[in-house]
Amino acid sequence: MKKNKIFAGLTIFAIVLAYGCKKDDNGSGDQPLEISTTFLNPNIVIFSHNHIGEGIASWDFGNGKTSDQDIDTIAYPFAGTYNVSLSVFTSSGELVATESVVITQSDPSLIELTEKEILLCGGADAANGKTWVWARYVPQHMMKGQYDPWQWWWGAASNEKAAFNLYDDLMIFKAVNYEFVLENNDTTYVNVDYLGEFGVEGTEDTPVYYDVSEETFSWAIEERADGDYLSFTGGGFMSYYLGVSEYKIEELTENELTLSVIINNVLWQFLFMTEGYDHPDAVDPNVNENLSPATSVSQLTDDFETDADILWLFQAEGGGGSGDDEFANPFQEGINVSATVYEYKKGAWEYSNASMELDFTIDLNTHDKVRMKVYFPSSNTYTAEGLKQKAAVKFQRWQEAGNAWQTQAEVIQEDVLLDTWTELTFDFTSISVPAERMSEYYNKIVIQFGDEGHTEDGTFYFDDFEVLAK
Secondary structure, three states: OOOOOOOOOOOHHHHHHHHHOOOOOOOOOOOOOOEEEEEEEOOEEEEEEOOOOOOEEEEEOOOOOEEOOOOEEEEOOOOEEEEEEEEEEEOOEEEEEEEEEEEOOOOHHHOOOOHHHHHHHOOOOOOOOEEEEEOOOOOOOEEEEEOOOOEEEEEOOOOOOHHHOOOOOEEEEOOHHHEEEEEOOOEEEEOHHHHHHHOOOOOOOEEEEOOOOOOOEEEEEEEEOOEEEEEEEOOOOOOOEOOOOEEEEEEEOOOEEEEEEEEOOEEEEEEEEEOOOOOOOOOOOOOOOOEOOOOOHHHOEEOOOOOOOOOOEEEOOOOOOEEEEEEEOOOOEOOEOOOEEEEEEEOOOOOOEEEEEOOOOOOOOOOOEEEEEEEEOOOOOOOOOOOOOEEEEEEEOHHHHHHHHHHOEEEEEEOOOEOOEEEEEEEOOOOOOOHHHOOOOOOEEEEEEOOOOOOOOEEEEEEEEEEEOO
């Protein structure tokens, strides 16, 4: 491991000076063991002892450093009082001595830092430390999933948490005293499971009042067999409160920091960047490259035979699912003998779906129904806990990304017939929708087959999709 150069090697003069400070007695017999100190400067101390004869020394210099030398030179970069202890083990037993060393001033030039520590705090010369912020405009800067077996459930879209007093937090790492400063503007975004620690009740993650100005945090990076870990003393944490003060470092570069933590088999991953960094993966949350060509609700129809103004999207999140809007109809029978249909293959991801995102909003006052033909094969395995004979259509707002379900309007059809084409109509007339969302809100339509909240896969088909006017 590379270290910063701390100070030059001892001079012959320094060693002689150290011996000159030793007592004349030998520290044996009834003579107590004593520690001698010589300050080369306010932050570098030479330690020696008065024992002469056989014996093995064991030093603890009070700053995390130890030694088995009779004479050693130790640098103390930070001001403070350090309790030094020495044990000398002889054939007759153990001799013990202690000494308090007072360092009156800090000297950052003496700080020993690893390469990763320098990347994190900016090095000993960075008097104000290095400031990190959320990579708020990078998709999936906050992710949540299952650890074992591994699968992601959700990833934050660009700027998704803007309303929760999260992105204005500053996380400052300093070399001096390994100080960590969290500037949270007296508000911390707290995971729902830990609201009680702040005396708050709730059913979802919530920003809560938390004045950290009087708190003292320090940081450390520790190498372990499975990687490097970032930890904090004093209950420090990286902006979003999950009740933990230790994170695994997945990646650390000059401008990016990726951390993860596992809690009760739930895997969290967070992406931070240095303040002011122009991240190459940043995405304007108001720009959508996946918008359908349609410019009005009357164009929201697709028979999958001719060119439509709909760009179908399929969300599988690595679960193996897929969508195909040019699939040859495998069941040309009954009410649907068309040549081409949409094949919907649900994978292991719990919330697989097909969707379209629009550059306009749908007015539910004038268009409140969705109709399509569906085919549910009996070759799928349907169970009470897994895949179900269920079809759902949801109106959402794509700007809400992972939180879109919280304001969605949804209609579900249950007990869909098997092995036959069935025409389903999803009627939103009786769905309770706040007035402010009726006309100028929804701009995304989601189709979901087989239900959600499970990892079972299945294959379905639909055709002749259309949004109907009243």
